[in-house]
Amino acid sequence: MNLFDIKGKKAIVTGGTRGLGYGMAEGYLEAGCEVAIVGTSDKVYEVAQDFCNRGYKCHGVKGDLGKREEIYRVFQECLDKLGGDLDILLTSHGIQRRHSAEEFPIEEWDDVLSVNLTSVFILCQLAAKVMLPKGYGKIILIASMNSFFGGQTIPAYAASKGGIAQLTKELTNDWMAKGINVNAIAPGYMETEMNKALLDPANPRYATITERIPAKRWGNGNDMKGTAIFLASHASDYIGGAIFPVDGGYLAR
16 A cells, blocks of 8 residues: 555645645645645635646635634535545645734734634534544645744744643544544745745844754745645554654754
């Protein structure tokens, strides 16, 4: 048996229209999965159609995961498009807001925690109700370097990603003996829209960050594919509650 074979598996990838989520969704499709991608705009249909035009089996589902009622609808629509079954859940959606802690608007705190943490828990809960009866499932959450350190001017984001790390461990304790592996990937500094300001070479932090990365470059969606496939495959059957840095060695410094 090929331990890394995920051909024929059914997956939901949130945040799958751009950046890291797009890269990981593409990785699953290339590996033979049927994937439902979730996005907040009509772009999700264009991206899904583009994948289909390339010969992959992909479905687009639009929804705002910051709204409680939308989470349930989006999950059910994804499940319906996948024929009522689910093997892999990968939650790659998220938002960022920047203010110094003493000025951070509580409304934006609520928004970030709702999207980055609460919706993730609900999606995991819904996925488990499909996976537990068959005794098998792979849940991959997206943590962050801010799951390890605090950052600055991002109190809500740091709190949400610290929460993701702890949620990964708790869900493992509840579900691993029942056949569900829950793990997380912690991307390092990546070339994404969220880091647009940091990617400007004129920003002094760009050089400082790049110098600390042993790989001497920022990552991208392609760098996430291997770990995402590993955690979705039988190769990771005895791994649970782990946070995998994909950071070019950043944490080693």
